[in-house]
Amino acid sequence: MKTADLHIHTTASDGRFSPQETVTAAKKAGLSVIAITDHDTLDGLFELLRLQDPISPLESPLKIIPGIEFSTDVPNHEIHILGYQIDPQNTALTKQLKLLIDDRVARAKKMVRKLADLGYPIDYQRVETIAGQSTAIGRPHIARALIEKGYFLRIADVFHHLLQTDGPAYVPHYKMKPDVVIDLIHSSGGVAVLAHPAMVHDDSWVHKVIEYGIDGLEVYHPTHTLEATMRYIKIAEKNHLLMTGGSDFHGIPGRFPERLGIFTVETTLADLLLAKKIPDDSITL
Ligand code: AMP
Ligand code: ZN
Numbered sequence: 019m020k021t022a023d024l025h026i027h028t029t030a031s032d033g034r035f036s037p038q039e040t041v042t043a044a045k046k047a048g049l050s051v052i053a054i055t056d057h058d059t060l061d062g063l064f065e066l067l068r069l070q071d072p073i074s075p076l077e078s079p080l081k082i083i084p085g086i087e088f089s090t091d092v093p094n095h096e097i098h099i100l101g102y103q104i105d106p107q108n109t110a111l112t113k114q115l116k117l118l119i120d121d122r123v124a125r126a127k128k129m130v131r132k133l134a135d136l137g138y139p140i141d142y143q144r145v146e147t148i149a150g151q152s153t154a155i156g157r158p159h160i161a162r163a164l165i166e167k168g169y170f171l172r173i174a175d176v177f178h179h180l181l182q183t184d185g186p187a188y189v190p191h192y193k194m195k196p197d198v199v200i201d202l203i204h205s206s207g208g209v210a211v212l213a214h215p216a217m218v219h220d221d222s223w224v225h226k227v228i229e230y231g232i233d234g235l236e237v238y239h240p241t242h243t244l245e246a247t248m249r250y251i252k253i254a255e256k257n258h259l260l261m262t263g264g265s266d267f268h269g270i271p272g273r274f275p276e277r278l279g280i281f282t283v284e285t286t287l288a289d290l291l292l293a294k295k296i297p298d299d300s301i302t303l
């Protein structure tokens with residue numbers, strides 16, 4: 019059976035595999051369609067476009083859907099919105115991405131200062147080195163710097179003690195309101211999907227996002243129970259929304275899934291997503 023994974027992070031944000039390594043791993047895993055959905059950046063996609071080499075021997079063709087994941091500004095709720103098939107050259111989008119990325123740098127520096135005050139000094143320079151090619155510097159990069167220093171053993175422990183949203187070293191980053199994100203995705207020619215709706219922990223917000231004009235719900239996600247999946251399928255059907263799914267792969271040891279291909283969805287879902295937008299400007303590598 020042909021399979022797809024419509025939610026994947028790379029080193030362009032806080033994933034551990036480069037876009038190229040992700041493509042290779044996806045092919046090895048036998049996937050037919052993937053979407054790269056890094057936080058606040060399209061750099062992974064640009065890297066793949068640069069690497070696109072029509073004469074390289076391909077084990078299997080892999081369709082790559084351009085995507086992105088935005089966190090939104092709703093206090094006390096994790097409302098993440100995925101944008102698919104956006105025009106990477108869109109001016110308004112490019113401008114907004116620069117604001118988000120610049121703020122991530124300022125915010126990371128603030129968190130490093132807070133950590134020093136809390137007795138966990140690390141060099142900001144080290145965080146930047148760990149982030150490598152990622153411009154979307156995030157908490158996972160800071161967590162790795164803390165682990166390197168020997169303060170903690172696991173990323174989950176760092177979040178638990180310091181970096182989770184109510185943790186002492188947490189600093190929020192600049193986010194847009196969900197309706198603004200949806201409008202931005204639409205004006206960039208894309209399709210907006212509410213990521214892991216169960217993580218919102220409040221279905222009244224799911225309904226509000228539907229009112230704002232979301233196009234789909236990510237009904238299949240590793241954090242979803244069967245009950246949650248069934249509930250969001252029903253909500254999607256009732257509201258004539260697309261249904262999508264993905265593994266939210268980061269390549270982080272100890273965080274499921276540790277490799278691509280073990281949490282997949284049928285390619286029909288990707289076909290329906292692509293059919294929402296004409297022409298299909300995904301790339302094949
Ligand atoms: P940021 O965008 O910098 O606020 O970081 C958010 C990212 O941190 C998420 O996309 C996850 O990859 C990661 N994350 C959030 N909460 C946890 C947690 N409790 N344990 C491990 N990673 C987490
Ligand atoms: Zn992430």
Ligand code: FE
Nearest residue numbers: 087098213214
């Ligand atoms: Fe998310």
Ligand code: FE
Nearest residue numbers: 025027087266
């Ligand atoms: Fe994600």
